[in-house]
Amino acid sequence: MEPLAMTTMTLYPRPQLTSVEMMAPKEEQLKLVFKNFDKNRDRKLCREELKEAFKYLGAYIPEWRAWWSLHHADANDDGFIDEDEMNKLVKYAVKFGYTVK
Numbered sequence: 001m002e003p004l005a006m007t008t009m010t011l012y013p014r015p016q017l018t019s020v021e022m023m024a025p026k027e028e029q030l031k032l033v034f035k036n037f038d039k040n041r042d043r044k045l046c047r048e049e050l051k052e053a054f055k056y057l058g059a060y061i062p063e064w065r066a067w068w069s070l071h072h073a074d075a076n077d078d079g080f081i082d083e084d085e086m087n088k089l090v091k092y093a094v095k096f097g098y099t100v101k
């Protein structure tokens with residue numbers, strides 16, 4: 001019998017920690033979630049990827065949260081959240097009560 005129940009546990013493997021190491025565990029976990037939603041692996045989150053991430057995190061209106069994220073965290077205004085901007089996004093997300101269960 002396949003251990004299907006275990007698959008959700010292995011979705012977010014521990015990364016090689018660098019700057020993330022300095023963050024609170026709550027923020028660290030959120031960052032892992034956001035990174036996991038970088039579907040095309042370009043190390044940036046586009047609006048669509050942000051939407052999926054916020055849907056996963058239980059946002060009421062993921063589309064709006066995606067816009068909101070870009071508005072708050074997209075420092076260079078290119079329409080994507082890159083690695084540095086992700087730290088900012090995570091801080092906002094924690095502030096607004098988003099956590100990983």
Ligand SMILES: [Ca+2]
Binds near residue numbers: 038042045046
């Ligand atoms: Ca991406």
Ligand SMILES: [Ca+2]
Binds near residue numbers: 076079085
């Ligand atoms: Ca950007």
